Every structure is written in structure tokens, then in C-alpha cells.
Amino acid sequence: MRNLGLCTDLYELTMAQSYLYEGKTGKAVFSLYVRKLPENRNFLISAGLETLIKRIENFKFGEEEIRYLRSLGLFKDDFLDYLREFEFDGNIYAIPEGRIIFQNEPIVQVEASIPKAQLLETMVINTIQLETMIASKAVRSYLVAKGKKLVDFGFRRAHGLEAGILAARASFIAGFDGTSNVEAGRRFGIPVVGTMAHSYVMIFDKEEDAFRAFARLYPKNAIFLVDTYDTIEAVKKVVKLAKEGVPTVGIRIDSGDIVKLTKEARRILDENGLENVKIIVSGGVDEYKIKEWLDKGAPIDGFGVGTKFITSADAPYFDIAYKLVEYEGKPKYKLSPGKKTFPYKRQVYRYYKGGKMAYDETVKWGEEREGEKLVKLYVENGKLKEKLPSLKEIREVVIEELNKLPEEFKDIYRRCEYEVKIL
Structure with missing residues (x-):
């Protein structure tokens, strides 16, 4: 140093x-x-x-x-x-x-x-x-998450690189399960987690080709981002791929009516024998959204928590x-x-x-x-x-x-x- x-x-x-x-x-x-x-x-x-x-x-x-x-x-x-x-x-x-x-x-x-x-x-x-x-902001998500997985997705919105790295440390202390921040993972031994971006999906001619390519290289981390175009249609494509034998760990929804979409996605997955496929939600997530969605019965398995947590948006100093x-x-x-x-x-x-x-x-x-x-x-x-x-x-x-x-x-x-x- x-x-x-x-x-x-x-x-x-x-x-x-x-x-x-x-x-x-x-x-x-x-x-x-x-x-x-x-x-x-x-x-x-x-x-x-x-x-x-x-x-x-x-x-x-x-x-x-x-x-x-x-x-x-x-x-x-x-x-x-x-x-x-x-x-x-x-x-x-x-x-x-x-x-x-x-x-x-x-x-x-x-x-x-x-x-x-x-x-x-x-x-x-x-x-x-x-x-x-x-840590004081992150623990509020932990309190309302009812044991669901919490991952720090905030690095890109942190007020500087070092602030983002130390925020990952603080969030892990406060009950988060992992971080997308690779340097924080190296420095502190925090589990690192990641899926894919919309750009990855868009670079392929077909949405399912993006999912298939990702799963081919990362079968144990095959979580597919399904809201680039039509979320429910993408979930149906995931079901089709899973039935073909493509490794499928989970789906991630980053926008839209989260309660409605997660309930419909869960129904489609379960009806096709994919009860073990997880549903991850990101995009504007904070403790208030987590509580609201879970109180309404949204079948969410984990949350990517980003901007509002890493800036402590409701109490930034x-x-x-x-x-x-x-x-x-x-x-x-x-x-x-x-x-x-x-x-x-x-x-x-x-x-x-x-x-x-x-x-x-x-x-x-x-x-x-x-x-x-x-x-x-x-x-x-x-x-x-x-x-x-x-x-x-x-x-x-x-x-x-x-x-x-x-x-x-x-x-x-x-x-x-x-x-x-x-x-």
C-alpha cells in the first residue's frame, strides 16, 4: 500500500x-x-x-x-x-x-x-x-429477505472504485452472501457471483443461442437473463433448452412487474419439472422492494442488490x-x-x-x-x-x-x- x-x-x-x-x-x-x-x-x-x-x-x-x-x-x-x-x-x-x-x-x-x-x-x-x-444499509435487506440469497451488484454505481470494494466487505459482514466485485472477492475472500448482461444476449441472433453458448462454457453458473425482449417468452425458451439437456441453474429478471413476472415464471418452470431452477431479481432492489415483493408472495430465490444499497441512498451520510x-x-x-x-x-x-x-x-x-x-x-x-x-x-x-x-x-x-x- x-x-x-x-x-x-x-x-x-x-x-x-x-x-x-x-x-x-x-x-x-x-x-x-x-x-x-x-x-x-x-x-x-x-x-x-x-x-x-x-x-x-x-x-x-x-x-x-x-x-x-x-x-x-x-x-x-x-x-x-x-x-x-x-x-x-x-x-x-x-x-x-x-x-x-x-x-x-x-x-x-x-x-x-x-x-x-x-x-x-x-x-x-x-x-x-x-x-x-x-453495513447499516445492507443489514436492512438481510432483515427483510427471509433467508433469500443477497448479492452485492453495486460496484459500477459506487462512488469510486475503493468505495465499491469496501462496500462489498461491509455488505458481507451485514449478511450478504456474495458480490459481483472481483477485486473484493480476491482481497477479502468473499464469494463472487455473476450472470450475463443484456449486451451478451443482444449480440446473438437468437436469444436461445445466447443461453446455449453461456451454458456450454459455464454449466455450473448457467443463470439466464430473460428480460431483454419478452420475459415470459424467454422463460419458455429456457424450458425448451432445459428439456434438451442444456444446464440450467436459474433465470434473472431485471425489469418489469416483478411480482407478476416471477409468479408466472415460477408457474411455467414448475409445470415443466424445473422446480430447482432459481429465480433471481435485480434492478432497483433495496430493502423496501424486497419486503414489498416478498409480502406479495413473489417466488424469488435471490436478489442482486445494487445502486440504492451501495450509495446508502436514503441516508448517504x-x-x-x-x-x-x-x-x-x-x-x-x-x-x-x-x-x-x-x-x-x-x-x-x-x-x-x-x-x-x-x-x-x-x-x-x-x-x-x-x-x-x-x-x-x-x-x-x-x-x-x-x-x-x-x-x-x-x-x-x-x-x-x-x-x-x-x-x-x-x-x-x-x-x-x-x-x-x-x-
Whole structure:
């Protein structure tokens, strides 16, 4: 990975230089949290910690970065020397990936000398917001899918290549079964899935010739896109091919009246002994569509979920902040209207009633309570304390968390407020 030192905002660098010149190098604690959940989110899924830790390891300044900073005419040679030797040697406290979190809870807390902790602000916000936002959107599809397969089809509509790759990671954590994103598959070991595009069907003189050619080369992945021309007629062609012995795993419908078309397609397939042929739906799919179609009895086996999920279309950003809460052991906080902050490094305690989440408390670090501790120390003096969990392990955590979440919080249409006591 390349040096990431310039992946920050200019004012982080100018403040850091001033801190050094003013002798402000004491230990600081910054806390990252979401002030208020979006109107259509009852909870969030913590995600992105592993990505953040890897990025911090590469938050360095090589000669190319130093030359650029010198060209700005803002930085003195001794500060540039400081950056040239920059290495994060502080502590990172975080709520583990996959845990359910709420407003005003410290997702990540960075403890280091004030210049170093300040320089990481932009990267911490950027990294944690993206993956937490996407995981929190994706899990809503998981909640309403009733066990049907979910695949990330959103790469082409993501806000940049890296955002699409990390979104695939976040969606797998949140219950998706695979991704169309090949790089995400390579990088994270997520199962990769794909069918065919309309262009593939159109390049052949006959629709059935496209299906036959695809099945010949990919017999175990023969899912045919049937809505290029006439969906029901294409389904009938699939039946004819299957009876001829052409491998047929499933069909995909990408447009039209999904409930009507899937019911008719299922009837045709079943009447011809093709009960095992799956029906996959894509095109404008999100949690609202999934719930609507399944509630109307659409016989869908899996969903390709794309644009609206990978952009978190109904909540494309969080009111997320990275704020100074402690310096040299003294409390630091803001009193700005609507942006009040809370002092000190903190622990979060979770309490349960009848096996379900009841309320949380955030308290000054070191104060003992009876609840379950959520915040862990992951990086100490710049070194990772223990091996991070695999994506599959994080995914299992999400499922366990959902089992402990009160049912009303799982309703995608209902607004619920979870109590977080700040002590």
C-alpha cells in the first residue's frame, strides 16, 4: 500500500505544525461517534476497523509527499522532518466490528500525542463512516429477505472504485452472501457471483443461442437473463433448452412487474419439472422492494442488490464527528448548540432484559459498571494487540447481535429511539 500521509485535510497539518511550535505535544484523546442517527435508521453496524488499522499503519510521508508539502510554502523544514519520521505510536480503542451501535457511542477513540491524533482525523472519519454506513444499509435487506440469497451488484454505481470494494466487505459482514466485485472477492475472500448482461444476449441472433453458448462454457453458473425482449417468452425458451439437456441453474429478471413476472415464471418452470431452477431479481432492489415483493408472495430465490444499497441512498451520510475529549488527563468538550460533546475517554456498557438489548451507558474510562463492556483496546503503543477477526467471524457477530435486538428496531418503516445514558 502506498504512503497515505497526504490523505488528510490541510488544516490537520497546519494545526499539527502549530502544536509542535507551541509545545503542545501532550497525550490527547479523540472520540469518533455519530451524534444522531438518520431518521430511517434505528441502529448502526460498526464496521471498518480493520481497514482503518491498516491505513494507519501506512499513514506515512515519503520523499514525494514531503516535496509536495514543501511546495505549498506553509511548512518549515523541522516540521517536514517530523512528518518524514511519522509513525503512529498511540492507542486505538474501538467497539468491535459487527456490534450494533447507537448515537453518541464512541465507535473509535484515538489516544496519542495531540499532533499525531489530530493528523488522523480525516482518515478515521472517512474510513469508519463509509463501511459503517454501508453495513447499516445492507443489514436492512438481510432483515427483510427471509433467508433469500443477497448479492452485492453495486460496484459500477459506487462512488469510486475503493468505495465499491469496501462496500462489498461491509455488505458481507451485514449478511450478504456474495458480490459481483472481483477485486473484493480476491482481497477479502468473499464469494463472487455473476450472470450475463443484456449486451451478451443482444449480440446473438437468437436469444436461445445466447443461453446455449453461456451454458456450454459455464454449466455450473448457467443463470439466464430473460428480460431483454419478452420475459415470459424467454422463460419458455429456457424450458425448451432445459428439456434438451442444456444446464440450467436459474433465470434473472431485471425489469418489469416483478411480482407478476416471477409468479408466472415460477408457474411455467414448475409445470415443466424445473422446480430447482432459481429465480433471481435485480434492478432497483433495496430493502423496501424486497419486503414489498416478498409480502406479495413473489417466488424469488435471490436478489442482486445494487445502486440504492451501495450509495446508502436514503441516508448517504452520517452526522459523524471526531472530537477532542481529553488532553493531558483533563476533560475537553464543546458547548455549541446542537454540537455539544462529552469529555473523557469512554467505555460503553450494555444492559439486557429478557435477552434483548435494553439500554446503554457511556462512562469515563475506568469507571466500573455491571453491564457488558463494548469498547476494547486494539492498538497499544502503535502495535496491534491481537489478531483481528475474519469477515466470517464478524458476520456471525452481526447475526448474534440481531438476535438480541428488540423486534421493533428491526422494522424498516418504524422509528425507534434506543436509550444511551451519558454519565
